[in-house]
Amino acid sequence: MRSWNSFGILFMMGAGAFLIVALPLLVETFVLVDFTLYAALAILAMSLALVWGFCGILSLGQAVFFGIGGYAYGVSVLNIGDSTLPVALAVLLPMIFAAMLGYFMFWGRISDVYLAVITLTVSLIFFLVINSTSGGEYRIGAAPLGGYNGIPGLPALNLPGRPDRQLDFEEMYALTVALALATYFFLRWLLVTRFGRVIVAIRENEVRVGLLGYDSRKYKLAAYVIGAGVAGMGGALYAAWGGLINPDVFGIAFAAQVIVWVLIGGLGTLLGPVIGVVGIQWLVGWLGKMKITDANIILGAIFVAFVLFAPAGLIPKLRKIGVRWLNRRRVSASGSVESGP
Protein backbone atom coordinates (compact mmCIF):
# COMPACT_ATOMS: atom_id res chain seq x y z
CA MET A 1 0.00 0.00 0.00
CA ARG A 2 2.72 2.38 1.08
CA SER A 3 4.81 1.63 -2.02
CA TRP A 4 1.84 2.48 -4.25
CA ASN A 5 1.39 5.77 -2.41
CA SER A 6 5.09 6.50 -2.83
CA PHE A 7 4.71 5.68 -6.52
CA GLY A 8 1.85 8.20 -6.78
CA ILE A 9 3.91 10.91 -5.05
CA LEU A 10 6.97 10.24 -7.23
CA PHE A 11 4.81 10.16 -10.35
CA MET A 12 3.19 13.48 -9.48
CA MET A 13 6.56 15.09 -8.64
CA GLY A 14 8.01 13.90 -11.94
CA ALA A 15 4.91 14.88 -13.90
CA GLY A 16 4.80 18.25 -12.12
CA ALA A 17 8.43 19.06 -12.90
CA PHE A 18 7.89 18.04 -16.52
CA LEU A 19 4.64 20.01 -16.88
CA ILE A 20 5.94 23.21 -15.32
CA VAL A 21 9.52 23.25 -16.63
CA ALA A 22 9.65 21.24 -19.84
CA LEU A 23 6.21 21.34 -21.44
CA PRO A 24 6.14 25.12 -22.09
CA LEU A 25 9.38 24.68 -24.08
CA LEU A 26 7.97 21.85 -26.17
CA VAL A 27 4.46 22.88 -27.17
CA GLU A 28 2.52 25.82 -28.57
CA THR A 29 0.73 28.24 -26.25
CA PHE A 30 -2.73 26.91 -27.17
CA VAL A 31 -1.75 23.49 -25.79
CA LEU A 32 -0.77 25.17 -22.53
CA VAL A 33 -4.17 26.88 -22.48
CA ASP A 34 -5.81 23.45 -22.75
CA PHE A 35 -3.63 22.11 -19.95
CA THR A 36 -4.55 25.09 -17.77
CA LEU A 37 -8.17 24.01 -18.08
CA TYR A 38 -7.28 20.37 -17.31
CA ALA A 39 -5.42 21.47 -14.17
CA ALA A 40 -8.37 23.59 -12.94
CA LEU A 41 -10.76 20.69 -13.54
CA ALA A 42 -8.30 18.25 -11.92
CA ILE A 43 -8.56 20.30 -8.73
CA LEU A 44 -12.35 19.79 -8.81
CA ALA A 45 -11.88 16.07 -9.47
CA MET A 46 -9.51 15.77 -6.49
CA SER A 47 -12.07 17.47 -4.26
CA LEU A 48 -14.61 14.78 -5.16
CA ALA A 49 -11.90 12.14 -4.74
CA LEU A 50 -11.49 13.30 -1.15
CA VAL A 51 -15.18 13.57 -0.33
CA TRP A 52 -16.45 10.48 -2.15
CA GLY A 53 -13.41 8.30 -2.84
CA PHE A 54 -11.88 8.57 0.64
CA CYS A 55 -14.68 9.65 2.97
CA GLY A 56 -17.51 7.79 1.21
CA ILE A 57 -19.85 10.79 0.91
CA LEU A 58 -21.58 10.43 -2.44
CA SER A 59 -21.68 14.11 -3.34
CA LEU A 60 -23.27 14.05 -6.79
CA GLY A 61 -23.40 17.83 -6.76
CA GLN A 62 -19.76 18.50 -5.94
CA ALA A 63 -19.63 20.84 -8.94
CA VAL A 64 -21.89 23.27 -7.04
CA PHE A 65 -18.86 24.35 -4.99
CA PHE A 66 -16.84 24.76 -8.16
CA GLY A 67 -19.64 26.97 -9.49
CA ILE A 68 -19.94 29.00 -6.29
CA GLY A 69 -16.16 29.48 -6.39
CA GLY A 70 -16.34 30.60 -10.03
CA TYR A 71 -19.17 33.04 -9.37
CA ALA A 72 -17.54 34.33 -6.16
CA TYR A 73 -14.41 35.03 -8.17
CA GLY A 74 -16.32 36.60 -11.06
CA VAL A 75 -18.52 38.87 -8.97
CA SER A 76 -15.80 40.00 -6.59
CA VAL A 77 -13.07 40.53 -9.19
CA LEU A 78 -15.37 42.82 -11.19
CA ASN A 79 -16.06 44.80 -8.02
CA ILE A 80 -12.58 44.82 -6.50
CA GLY A 81 -10.31 44.74 -9.54
CA ASP A 82 -7.42 42.96 -7.84
CA SER A 83 -7.82 39.14 -8.09
CA THR A 84 -6.13 38.28 -4.78
CA LEU A 85 -9.13 38.65 -2.46
CA PRO A 86 -11.57 37.18 -5.04
CA VAL A 87 -9.53 33.95 -5.14
CA ALA A 88 -9.64 33.80 -1.33
CA LEU A 89 -13.41 34.39 -1.42
CA ALA A 90 -13.78 31.66 -4.04
CA VAL A 91 -12.29 29.24 -1.53
CA LEU A 92 -14.05 30.62 1.54
CA LEU A 93 -17.65 31.00 0.32
CA PRO A 94 -18.05 27.38 -0.86
CA MET A 95 -16.62 26.27 2.50
CA ILE A 96 -19.21 28.33 4.40
CA PHE A 97 -22.01 27.01 2.20
CA ALA A 98 -20.76 23.42 2.58
CA ALA A 99 -20.60 23.87 6.36
CA MET A 100 -24.26 24.91 6.46
CA LEU A 101 -25.49 22.25 4.02
CA GLY A 102 -23.30 19.56 5.56
CA TYR A 103 -24.47 20.38 9.07
CA PHE A 104 -28.08 19.64 8.14
CA MET A 105 -27.16 16.52 6.15
CA PHE A 106 -24.77 14.92 8.61
CA TRP A 107 -26.48 15.90 11.85
CA GLY A 108 -29.79 14.97 10.26
CA ARG A 109 -28.29 11.52 9.64
CA ILE A 110 -29.29 11.55 5.99
CA SER A 111 -28.41 8.21 4.42
CA ASP A 112 -26.11 7.88 1.41
CA VAL A 113 -28.69 7.77 -1.38
CA TYR A 114 -30.66 10.75 -0.07
CA LEU A 115 -27.43 12.65 0.45
CA ALA A 116 -26.55 12.09 -3.20
CA VAL A 117 -29.97 13.32 -4.26
CA ILE A 118 -29.83 16.38 -1.99
CA THR A 119 -26.40 17.48 -3.23
CA LEU A 120 -27.48 17.12 -6.85
CA THR A 121 -30.74 18.93 -6.19
CA VAL A 122 -28.91 21.83 -4.56
CA SER A 123 -26.75 22.11 -7.67
CA LEU A 124 -29.84 22.15 -9.89
CA ILE A 125 -31.47 24.81 -7.69
CA PHE A 126 -28.41 26.99 -8.26
CA PHE A 127 -28.68 26.24 -11.99
CA LEU A 128 -32.30 27.40 -12.12
CA VAL A 129 -31.80 30.44 -9.89
CA ILE A 130 -28.73 31.73 -11.74
CA ASN A 131 -30.38 31.01 -15.08
CA SER A 132 -33.22 33.32 -14.15
CA THR A 133 -31.02 36.31 -13.40
CA SER A 134 -30.70 37.62 -16.95
CA GLY A 135 -32.33 41.00 -16.31
CA GLY A 136 -30.20 44.06 -15.77
CA GLU A 137 -31.57 44.39 -12.24
CA TYR A 138 -29.78 41.20 -11.20
CA ARG A 139 -26.36 42.54 -10.37
CA ILE A 140 -24.07 42.55 -7.38
CA GLY A 141 -22.28 45.89 -7.37
CA ALA A 142 -20.57 46.27 -10.72
CA ALA A 143 -21.14 42.60 -11.67
CA PRO A 144 -24.28 41.68 -13.66
CA LEU A 145 -25.17 38.01 -13.05
CA GLY A 146 -26.20 37.64 -16.68
CA GLY A 147 -28.61 34.68 -16.38
CA TYR A 148 -27.85 31.82 -18.76
CA ASN A 149 -25.16 33.89 -20.49
CA GLY A 150 -23.19 34.11 -17.26
CA ILE A 151 -20.64 36.77 -16.47
CA PRO A 152 -18.26 37.41 -19.38
CA GLY A 153 -15.18 39.60 -19.54
CA LEU A 154 -13.60 38.45 -16.29
CA PRO A 155 -10.01 39.58 -15.95
CA ALA A 156 -7.24 37.00 -15.61
CA LEU A 157 -5.39 36.59 -12.32
CA ASN A 158 -2.91 39.31 -11.49
CA LEU A 159 0.16 39.56 -9.28
CA PRO A 160 -1.04 40.14 -5.68
CA GLY A 161 -1.83 43.83 -5.17
CA ARG A 162 -1.08 44.72 -8.80
CA PRO A 163 -4.27 44.58 -10.91
CA ASP A 164 -2.38 46.20 -13.79
CA ARG A 165 0.02 43.23 -14.00
CA GLN A 166 -2.11 40.32 -15.21
CA LEU A 167 -0.66 36.87 -15.76
CA ASP A 168 -0.08 35.87 -19.38
CA PHE A 169 -1.05 32.42 -20.72
CA GLU A 170 2.23 30.76 -19.74
CA GLU A 171 2.17 32.22 -16.23
CA MET A 172 -1.49 31.30 -15.77
CA TYR A 173 -0.63 27.78 -16.91
CA ALA A 174 2.31 27.47 -14.48
CA LEU A 175 0.25 28.81 -11.56
CA THR A 176 -2.75 26.53 -12.22
CA VAL A 177 -0.58 23.41 -12.58
CA ALA A 178 1.36 24.39 -9.45
CA LEU A 179 -1.90 24.81 -7.51
CA ALA A 180 -3.18 21.44 -8.79
CA LEU A 181 0.07 19.83 -7.60
CA ALA A 182 -0.16 21.67 -4.27
CA THR A 183 -3.72 20.35 -3.90
CA TYR A 184 -2.55 16.81 -4.62
CA PHE A 185 0.26 16.98 -2.04
CA PHE A 186 -1.96 18.72 0.52
CA LEU A 187 -4.63 16.00 0.21
CA ARG A 188 -2.00 13.25 0.23
CA TRP A 189 -0.63 14.72 3.47
CA LEU A 190 -4.12 15.11 4.90
CA LEU A 191 -4.86 11.44 4.29
CA VAL A 192 -1.93 10.24 6.40
CA THR A 193 -2.88 12.41 9.36
CA ARG A 194 -5.19 11.12 12.09
CA PHE A 195 -8.02 13.01 10.42
CA GLY A 196 -7.34 11.31 7.10
CA ARG A 197 -7.23 7.88 8.65
CA VAL A 198 -10.53 8.43 10.39
CA ILE A 199 -12.31 9.59 7.22
CA VAL A 200 -11.09 6.52 5.34
CA ALA A 201 -12.36 4.38 8.21
CA ILE A 202 -15.73 6.15 7.98
CA ARG A 203 -15.92 5.07 4.35
CA GLU A 204 -15.23 1.49 5.46
CA ASN A 205 -17.56 1.28 8.47
CA GLU A 206 -19.10 4.39 9.99
CA VAL A 207 -20.80 2.46 12.82
CA ARG A 208 -17.52 1.00 14.04
CA VAL A 209 -15.87 4.44 13.88
CA GLY A 210 -18.57 5.70 16.25
CA LEU A 211 -18.12 2.70 18.56
CA LEU A 212 -14.43 3.62 18.83
CA GLY A 213 -15.32 7.08 20.14
CA TYR A 214 -14.98 9.20 17.01
CA ASP A 215 -17.88 11.54 16.16
CA SER A 216 -18.14 10.64 12.47
CA ARG A 217 -20.43 13.63 11.74
CA LYS A 218 -17.66 16.10 12.61
CA TYR A 219 -15.14 14.29 10.45
CA LYS A 220 -17.54 14.05 7.51
CA LEU A 221 -18.42 17.72 7.82
CA ALA A 222 -14.74 18.70 7.93
CA ALA A 223 -13.96 16.57 4.85
CA TYR A 224 -16.97 18.03 3.03
CA VAL A 225 -15.93 21.61 3.88
CA ILE A 226 -12.30 21.02 2.84
CA GLY A 227 -13.52 19.43 -0.41
CA ALA A 228 -15.74 22.47 -1.04
CA GLY A 229 -12.81 24.85 -0.54
CA VAL A 230 -10.67 22.85 -2.96
CA ALA A 231 -13.47 22.76 -5.55
CA GLY A 232 -14.02 26.51 -5.09
CA MET A 233 -10.37 27.20 -5.86
CA GLY A 234 -10.74 25.12 -9.03
CA GLY A 235 -13.81 27.22 -9.92
CA ALA A 236 -11.89 30.49 -9.53
CA LEU A 237 -9.08 29.22 -11.75
CA TYR A 238 -11.62 28.01 -14.31
CA ALA A 239 -13.38 31.40 -14.38
CA ALA A 240 -10.06 33.23 -14.64
CA TRP A 241 -8.92 30.84 -17.40
CA GLY A 242 -11.92 31.38 -19.64
CA GLY A 243 -12.74 34.95 -18.59
CA LEU A 244 -16.29 33.67 -18.15
CA ILE A 245 -18.48 31.87 -15.65
CA ASN A 246 -21.98 30.68 -16.53
CA PRO A 247 -24.67 28.46 -14.97
CA ASP A 248 -23.55 25.39 -16.95
CA VAL A 249 -21.22 24.64 -14.03
CA PHE A 250 -24.35 23.97 -11.92
CA GLY A 251 -25.99 21.81 -14.63
CA ILE A 252 -26.57 18.10 -14.52
CA ALA A 253 -24.24 17.42 -17.48
CA PHE A 254 -21.26 18.98 -15.73
CA ALA A 255 -22.13 17.29 -12.41
CA ALA A 256 -22.21 13.93 -14.21
CA GLN A 257 -18.91 14.65 -15.95
CA VAL A 258 -17.16 15.08 -12.58
CA ILE A 259 -18.54 11.73 -11.39
CA VAL A 260 -17.30 10.08 -14.61
CA TRP A 261 -13.75 11.47 -14.16
CA VAL A 262 -13.54 10.08 -10.65
CA LEU A 263 -15.14 6.72 -11.45
CA ILE A 264 -13.01 6.12 -14.53
CA GLY A 265 -9.81 7.25 -12.81
CA GLY A 266 -10.55 5.17 -9.72
CA LEU A 267 -12.39 5.70 -6.46
CA GLY A 268 -10.12 5.81 -3.44
CA THR A 269 -7.20 7.31 -5.36
CA LEU A 270 -6.09 10.91 -5.94
CA LEU A 271 -4.05 10.27 -9.05
CA GLY A 272 -6.88 8.41 -10.83
CA PRO A 273 -9.33 11.33 -11.01
CA VAL A 274 -6.54 13.58 -12.31
CA ILE A 275 -5.80 11.08 -15.08
CA GLY A 276 -9.55 10.78 -15.63
CA VAL A 277 -9.87 14.53 -16.19
CA VAL A 278 -6.92 14.81 -18.57
CA GLY A 279 -7.86 11.66 -20.51
CA ILE A 280 -11.56 12.44 -20.87
CA GLN A 281 -11.16 16.16 -21.56
CA TRP A 282 -8.46 15.49 -24.13
CA LEU A 283 -10.69 12.88 -25.79
CA VAL A 284 -13.69 15.21 -25.81
CA GLY A 285 -11.55 17.92 -27.41
CA TRP A 286 -10.12 15.54 -30.00
CA LEU A 287 -13.52 14.09 -30.90
CA GLY A 288 -14.85 17.62 -31.27
CA LYS A 289 -12.05 18.48 -33.68
CA MET A 290 -12.41 15.27 -35.70
CA LYS A 291 -16.19 15.62 -35.85
CA ILE A 292 -16.51 11.80 -36.10
CA THR A 293 -19.48 11.49 -33.82
CA ASP A 294 -21.10 13.07 -30.81
CA ALA A 295 -18.55 13.01 -27.98
CA ASN A 296 -21.23 12.02 -25.46
CA ILE A 297 -21.83 8.70 -27.27
CA ILE A 298 -18.14 7.80 -27.01
CA LEU A 299 -17.99 8.97 -23.40
CA GLY A 300 -21.07 6.90 -22.56
CA ALA A 301 -19.52 3.83 -24.21
CA ILE A 302 -16.25 4.32 -22.29
CA PHE A 303 -18.19 4.72 -19.05
CA VAL A 304 -20.17 1.52 -19.65
CA ALA A 305 -16.96 -0.34 -20.55
CA PHE A 306 -15.34 0.76 -17.30
CA VAL A 307 -18.38 -0.20 -15.24
CA LEU A 308 -18.33 -3.67 -16.85
CA PHE A 309 -14.62 -4.42 -17.01
CA ALA A 310 -12.93 -2.15 -14.47
CA PRO A 311 -15.61 -1.07 -11.99
CA ALA A 312 -12.99 0.09 -9.50
CA GLY A 313 -11.49 2.44 -12.11
CA LEU A 314 -8.25 2.76 -14.01
CA ILE A 315 -5.67 3.15 -11.24
CA PRO A 316 -7.00 0.32 -9.00
CA LYS A 317 -7.18 -1.92 -12.10
CA LEU A 318 -3.58 -1.12 -13.05
CA ARG A 319 -2.55 -1.65 -9.43
CA LYS A 320 -4.21 -5.08 -9.46
CA ILE A 321 -2.52 -6.04 -12.73
CA GLY A 322 0.82 -4.81 -11.35
CA VAL A 323 0.46 -6.82 -8.14
CA ARG A 324 -0.52 -9.95 -10.10
CA TRP A 325 2.47 -9.53 -12.40
CA LEU A 326 4.85 -9.04 -9.45
CA ASN A 327 3.44 -12.10 -7.66
CA ARG A 328 3.81 -14.20 -10.81
CA ARG A 329 7.42 -13.07 -11.17
CA ARG A 330 8.08 -13.83 -7.52
CA VAL A 331 6.53 -17.30 -7.83
CA SER A 332 8.46 -18.13 -10.99
CA ALA A 333 11.68 -16.81 -9.40
CA SER A 334 11.20 -18.94 -6.26
CA GLY A 335 10.21 -21.90 -8.47
CA SER A 336 13.42 -21.68 -10.42
CA VAL A 337 15.44 -21.47 -7.19
CA GLU A 338 13.64 -24.50 -5.74
CA SER A 339 14.10 -26.51 -8.89
CA GLY A 340 17.79 -25.61 -9.02
CA PRO A 341 20.56 -27.87 -7.81
Add this chain to the structure above:
Amino acid sequence: MSMLLETRGLTRRFGGVTAVDRVDFALEKGELRCLIGPNGAGKSTFFKMLCGLLRPSSGKILLRGEVVTGNDPHEIARRGVGIKTQVPSLFDGLTVRQSIELSALRRLSKRAAAASATHFMERLTLDKFESSIVGSLAHGQRQWVELAIVLAAAPDLILLDEPTAGMTKEEVGRTATLIREINRDHALVIVEHDMKFIRMIARKVTVFNQGAILAEGNVESILSNQVVRDVYLGKGAGHA
Protein backbone atom coordinates in the same frame (compact mmCIF):
# COMPACT_ATOMS: atom_id res chain seq x y z
CA MET B 1 -17.23 -2.07 45.43
CA SER B 2 -18.86 0.71 43.36
CA MET B 3 -21.14 0.19 40.35
CA LEU B 4 -19.68 0.60 36.90
CA LEU B 5 -22.90 0.01 34.97
CA GLU B 6 -26.53 0.08 36.00
CA THR B 7 -29.77 -0.07 34.08
CA ARG B 8 -33.09 0.85 35.67
CA GLY B 9 -36.31 -0.25 34.06
CA LEU B 10 -34.60 -0.40 30.67
CA THR B 11 -37.15 -1.10 27.96
CA ARG B 12 -37.09 -1.27 24.18
CA ARG B 13 -40.14 -1.81 22.06
CA PHE B 14 -40.26 -2.45 18.31
CA GLY B 15 -43.85 -1.65 17.40
CA GLY B 16 -45.95 -4.07 19.41
CA VAL B 17 -43.01 -6.27 20.41
CA THR B 18 -41.18 -5.57 23.66
CA ALA B 19 -37.66 -6.86 23.05
CA VAL B 20 -36.27 -5.69 26.40
CA ASP B 21 -38.73 -5.30 29.25
CA ARG B 22 -37.94 -3.21 32.36
CA VAL B 23 -34.48 -4.66 32.94
CA ASP B 24 -32.66 -3.71 36.16
CA PHE B 25 -29.06 -4.76 35.78
CA ALA B 26 -25.97 -3.87 37.79
CA LEU B 27 -22.30 -4.57 37.15
CA GLU B 28 -19.47 -3.80 39.55
CA LYS B 29 -16.06 -2.50 38.50
CA GLY B 30 -13.82 -5.31 37.33
CA GLU B 31 -16.67 -7.84 37.24
CA LEU B 32 -17.11 -10.52 34.56
CA ARG B 33 -20.74 -11.39 33.83
CA CYS B 34 -22.20 -13.78 31.33
CA LEU B 35 -25.60 -13.21 29.79
CA ILE B 36 -27.40 -16.29 28.60
CA GLY B 37 -30.84 -16.93 27.24
CA PRO B 38 -32.63 -18.44 24.26
CA ASN B 39 -32.56 -16.76 20.86
CA GLY B 40 -34.78 -13.69 20.82
CA ALA B 41 -34.48 -13.20 24.60
CA GLY B 42 -33.35 -9.58 24.06
CA LYS B 43 -29.63 -9.94 24.86
CA SER B 44 -28.34 -8.29 21.70
CA THR B 45 -30.94 -5.50 21.91
CA PHE B 46 -29.85 -4.93 25.52
CA PHE B 47 -26.21 -4.68 24.32
CA LYS B 48 -27.11 -2.28 21.53
CA MET B 49 -28.79 0.03 24.03
CA LEU B 50 -25.79 -0.12 26.37
CA CYS B 51 -23.42 1.07 23.64
CA GLY B 52 -25.80 3.68 22.17
CA LEU B 53 -26.64 1.91 18.90
CA LEU B 54 -30.31 1.76 19.95
CA ARG B 55 -32.20 4.29 22.02
CA PRO B 56 -34.28 2.84 24.86
CA SER B 57 -38.04 3.32 24.74
CA SER B 58 -37.91 3.99 28.49
CA GLY B 59 -35.65 3.46 31.48
CA LYS B 60 -32.17 4.63 32.35
CA ILE B 61 -28.57 3.60 31.74
CA LEU B 62 -25.95 4.79 34.22
CA LEU B 63 -22.18 4.58 33.85
CA ARG B 64 -20.32 5.21 37.12
CA GLY B 65 -23.55 6.73 38.43
CA GLU B 66 -23.96 9.20 35.53
CA VAL B 67 -26.99 8.92 33.27
CA VAL B 68 -25.96 8.17 29.66
CA THR B 69 -29.39 7.16 28.31
CA GLY B 70 -29.82 8.30 24.71
CA ASN B 71 -26.15 9.27 24.27
CA ASP B 72 -24.59 8.62 20.87
CA PRO B 73 -22.26 5.62 20.46
CA HIS B 74 -19.16 7.83 20.27
CA GLU B 75 -20.07 9.53 23.55
CA ILE B 76 -20.57 6.21 25.31
CA ALA B 77 -17.33 4.86 23.81
CA ARG B 78 -15.52 7.93 25.17
CA ARG B 79 -16.85 7.05 28.61
CA GLY B 80 -15.01 3.75 28.37
CA VAL B 81 -17.41 1.24 26.82
CA GLY B 82 -16.24 -1.02 23.99
CA ILE B 83 -18.28 -3.60 22.12
CA LYS B 84 -17.48 -6.64 20.01
CA THR B 85 -20.60 -7.23 18.00
CA GLN B 86 -22.14 -10.59 17.10
CA VAL B 87 -21.26 -10.21 13.41
CA PRO B 88 -17.76 -8.65 13.42
CA SER B 89 -17.98 -4.94 12.66
CA LEU B 90 -14.67 -4.23 10.95
CA PHE B 91 -12.90 -2.06 8.38
CA ASP B 92 -12.78 -4.58 5.54
CA GLY B 93 -10.68 -2.39 3.23
CA LEU B 94 -7.97 -1.62 5.81
CA THR B 95 -5.12 -3.80 7.00
CA VAL B 96 -5.11 -5.41 10.44
CA ARG B 97 -2.48 -2.94 11.64
CA GLN B 98 -4.31 0.10 10.27
CA SER B 99 -7.53 -1.03 11.96
CA ILE B 100 -5.99 -1.52 15.39
CA GLU B 101 -3.94 1.67 15.14
CA LEU B 102 -7.05 3.67 14.31
CA SER B 103 -8.67 2.42 17.50
CA ALA B 104 -5.68 3.47 19.60
CA LEU B 105 -5.24 6.80 17.77
CA ARG B 106 -8.23 8.39 19.47
CA ARG B 107 -6.34 8.63 22.75
CA LEU B 108 -2.70 8.16 21.75
CA SER B 109 -0.13 9.84 19.52
CA LYS B 110 0.72 8.21 16.18
CA ARG B 111 3.86 6.59 17.55
CA ALA B 112 2.17 5.33 20.71
CA ALA B 113 -0.78 4.02 18.66
CA ALA B 114 1.64 2.09 16.43
CA ALA B 115 3.27 0.58 19.52
CA SER B 116 -0.15 -0.27 20.97
CA ALA B 117 -1.17 -1.98 17.71
CA THR B 118 2.03 -4.04 17.77
CA HIS B 119 1.33 -5.03 21.38
CA PHE B 120 -2.24 -6.19 20.69
CA MET B 121 -1.30 -8.00 17.47
CA GLU B 122 1.31 -9.97 19.41
CA ARG B 123 -1.06 -10.61 22.31
CA LEU B 124 -3.75 -11.97 20.00
CA THR B 125 -1.23 -13.68 17.69
CA LEU B 126 -2.28 -11.53 14.78
CA ASP B 127 1.24 -10.34 13.96
CA LYS B 128 1.56 -12.54 10.88
CA PHE B 129 -1.62 -10.91 9.50
CA GLU B 130 -0.31 -7.39 10.16
CA SER B 131 -0.46 -6.33 6.50
CA SER B 132 -3.43 -8.49 5.52
CA ILE B 133 -6.57 -6.75 4.37
CA VAL B 134 -9.21 -7.43 7.04
CA GLY B 135 -11.82 -8.37 4.43
CA SER B 136 -9.63 -11.25 3.26
CA LEU B 137 -9.39 -12.96 6.67
CA ALA B 138 -11.26 -16.07 7.84
CA HIS B 139 -14.15 -15.68 10.28
CA GLY B 140 -12.21 -16.78 13.37
CA GLN B 141 -9.38 -14.36 12.59
CA ARG B 142 -11.88 -11.56 12.06
CA GLN B 143 -13.23 -12.20 15.56
CA TRP B 144 -9.70 -11.76 16.95
CA VAL B 145 -9.14 -8.59 14.93
CA GLU B 146 -12.33 -7.09 16.33
CA LEU B 147 -11.28 -8.03 19.84
CA ALA B 148 -7.90 -6.37 19.25
CA ILE B 149 -9.64 -3.23 17.95
CA VAL B 150 -11.84 -3.09 21.06
CA LEU B 151 -8.91 -3.67 23.42
CA ALA B 152 -6.75 -1.02 21.72
CA ALA B 153 -9.37 1.59 22.63
CA ALA B 154 -8.63 0.76 26.32
CA PRO B 155 -12.24 0.67 27.55
CA ASP B 156 -13.16 0.08 31.21
CA LEU B 157 -16.13 -2.05 30.21
CA ILE B 158 -16.10 -4.49 27.31
CA LEU B 159 -19.28 -5.98 25.88
CA LEU B 160 -18.69 -9.20 23.96
CA ASP B 161 -21.57 -10.54 21.89
CA GLU B 162 -20.90 -14.22 21.23
CA PRO B 163 -17.11 -13.94 21.05
CA THR B 164 -16.58 -17.62 20.21
CA ALA B 165 -19.09 -17.84 17.34
CA GLY B 166 -17.48 -19.62 14.42
CA MET B 167 -14.29 -20.44 16.34
CA THR B 168 -12.59 -23.82 16.45
CA LYS B 169 -12.36 -25.76 19.76
CA GLU B 170 -8.75 -24.67 20.14
CA GLU B 171 -9.63 -21.03 19.46
CA VAL B 172 -12.44 -21.22 22.06
CA GLY B 173 -9.90 -22.39 24.66
CA ARG B 174 -7.54 -19.57 23.74
CA THR B 175 -10.38 -17.07 23.93
CA ALA B 176 -11.30 -18.27 27.44
CA THR B 177 -7.70 -17.79 28.58
CA LEU B 178 -7.57 -14.39 26.95
CA ILE B 179 -10.84 -13.27 28.52
CA ARG B 180 -9.60 -14.19 31.98
CA GLU B 181 -6.48 -12.12 31.27
CA ILE B 182 -8.51 -9.19 29.96
CA ASN B 183 -10.67 -9.32 33.09
CA ARG B 184 -7.64 -8.35 35.20
CA ASP B 185 -7.93 -4.80 33.80
CA HIS B 186 -11.44 -4.55 32.38
CA ALA B 187 -15.00 -5.35 33.40
CA LEU B 188 -16.75 -7.62 30.91
CA VAL B 189 -20.30 -8.54 29.97
CA ILE B 190 -20.41 -11.52 27.64
CA VAL B 191 -23.36 -12.92 25.70
CA GLU B 192 -22.63 -16.57 25.04
CA HIS B 193 -24.41 -19.83 24.26
CA ASP B 194 -21.52 -22.25 24.73
CA MET B 195 -22.01 -23.66 28.26
CA LYS B 196 -18.53 -25.18 28.41
CA PHE B 197 -17.08 -21.79 27.60
CA ILE B 198 -19.27 -20.13 30.24
CA ARG B 199 -18.08 -22.62 32.88
CA MET B 200 -14.48 -21.80 31.88
CA ILE B 201 -14.81 -18.06 32.39
CA ALA B 202 -17.84 -17.01 34.42
CA ARG B 203 -18.46 -16.49 38.08
CA LYS B 204 -21.84 -14.81 37.82
CA VAL B 205 -24.50 -15.40 35.18
CA THR B 206 -27.65 -13.44 34.26
CA VAL B 207 -30.39 -15.25 32.39
CA PHE B 208 -32.60 -13.36 29.93
CA ASN B 209 -35.94 -14.66 28.80
CA GLN B 210 -38.57 -12.83 26.76
CA GLY B 211 -36.80 -9.51 27.26
CA ALA B 212 -36.62 -9.71 31.05
CA ILE B 213 -34.17 -11.07 33.61
CA LEU B 214 -35.29 -14.55 34.62
CA ALA B 215 -32.53 -15.40 37.07
CA GLU B 216 -29.17 -14.24 38.30
CA GLY B 217 -26.53 -15.96 40.38
CA ASN B 218 -23.28 -17.90 40.35
CA VAL B 219 -22.65 -20.14 37.40
CA GLU B 220 -23.29 -23.51 39.08
CA SER B 221 -26.54 -22.49 40.75
CA ILE B 222 -27.83 -21.00 37.50
CA LEU B 223 -26.91 -23.97 35.36
CA SER B 224 -28.56 -26.36 37.83
CA ASN B 225 -31.69 -24.17 38.14
CA GLN B 226 -34.62 -26.18 36.78
CA VAL B 227 -36.57 -23.11 35.54
CA VAL B 228 -33.52 -21.93 33.61
CA ARG B 229 -32.98 -25.39 32.14
CA ASP B 230 -36.62 -25.55 31.06
CA VAL B 231 -36.47 -22.16 29.38
CA TYR B 232 -33.05 -22.49 27.88
CA LEU B 233 -32.96 -26.12 26.83
CA GLY B 234 -36.67 -26.75 26.52
CA LYS B 235 -39.10 -28.26 29.02
CA GLY B 236 -38.12 -31.74 30.15
CA ALA B 237 -34.45 -31.38 29.32
CA GLY B 238 -33.56 -31.20 32.98
CA HIS B 239 -35.28 -34.51 33.69
CA ALA B 240 -33.60 -36.37 30.87
